[in-house]
Amino acid sequence: MQTKVKMCGLRRVEEIQLAHTLGVDAIGFVLYPASKRALSLDEAIALRSSIATPMQLVVLVVNPSVDEVNEIIRRVKPDIIQFHGDESGEFCEQFAYPYWRAVRVGAPELCTADELKHYMAQYPNAQKFLFDAYSSGHYGGSGIRFDLGILDALELDVQRYIIAGGINISNVDEVLGKYPFIDLSSGIEEEAGIKSLTKMRDFMAYIHAQTTDNTV
Numbered sequence: 241m242q243t244k245v246k247m248c249g250l251r252r253v254e255e256i257q258l259a260h261t262l263g264v265d266a267i268g269f270v271l272y273p274a275s276k277r278a279l280s281l282d283e284a285i286a287l288r289s290s291i292a293t294p295m296q297l298v299v300l301v302v303n304p305s306v307d308e309v310n311e312i313i314r315r316v317k318p319d320i321i322q323f324h325g326d327e328s329g330e331f332c333e334q335f336a337y338p339y340w341r342a343v344r345v346g347a348p349e350l351c352t353a354d355e356l357k358h359y360m361a362q363y364p365n366a367q368k369f370l371f372d373a374y375s376s377g378h379y380g381g382s383g384i385r386f387d388l389g390i391l392d393a394l395e396l397d398v399q400r401y402i403i404a405g406g407i408n409i410s411n412v413d414e415v416l417g418k419y420p421f422i423d424l425s426s427g428i429e430e431e432a433g434i435k436s437l438t439k440m441r442d443f444m445a446y447i448h449a450q451t452t453d454n455t456v
């Protein structure tokens with residue numbers, strides 16, 4: 241199985257250009273002011289021009305207003321909006337724009353497979369569900385993992401899954417070959433908000449080597 245990769249929280253032109261060179265499938269801009277990886281709207285607009293196809297731009301938001309989302313759509317023109325806060329299904333669907341719904345596994349009322357299924361049913365048009373680890377006090381990018389076993393019980397189309405939460409080069413073997421799309425942020429950083437170009441290169445080289453080995 242070919243594994244797609246999203247790298248989240250990029251903030252510098254050299255990170256974006258390297259991601260493209262390495263064949264990263266999607267990058268994320270964090271438009272959430274409380275994050276150490278936050279970009280302002282103007283910064284996101286400026287960096288947008290550094291992104292070349294086929295790499296997709298995902299803009300990540302946490303509990304935005306309707307006006308903020310409309311402004312992001314109009315001015316940043318992301319390929320996808322990733323709702324990573326407490327947004328309702330009704331809220332996410334109103335824009336009729338491609339979106340991914342983050343599912344913070346382990347949050348109150350998101351602990352069992354039935355609870356996850358019930359939650360996901362509220363987002364019928366989500367292009368994908370990005371499963372991340374719940375961390376009290378943080379919405380994401382916390383480097384924390386969750387027990388993937390809970391996903392086995394969901395019996396949903398795995399093609400709609402993205403696995404996130406504490407993925408790095410040392411543990412990515414646990415998801416390779418099982419899930420088609422993975423997401424990571426802190427696992428390729430020097431410090432919060434600064435990606436390590438070396439870790440980005442090493443991670444993608446490792447993924448490609450594993451994929452090649454699996455198909456021989």
Ligand SMILES: O=C(O)c1ccccc1NCC(=O)[C@H](O)[C@H](O)COP(=O)(O)O
Binds near residue numbers: 270302423
């Ligand atoms: O990255 C952030 O700072 C962030 C802040 C608030 C909400 C979401 C955030 N990141 C979302 C992502 O898609 C991260 O890649 C995901 O949480 C995984 O992060 P990590 O565990 O560090 O790999």
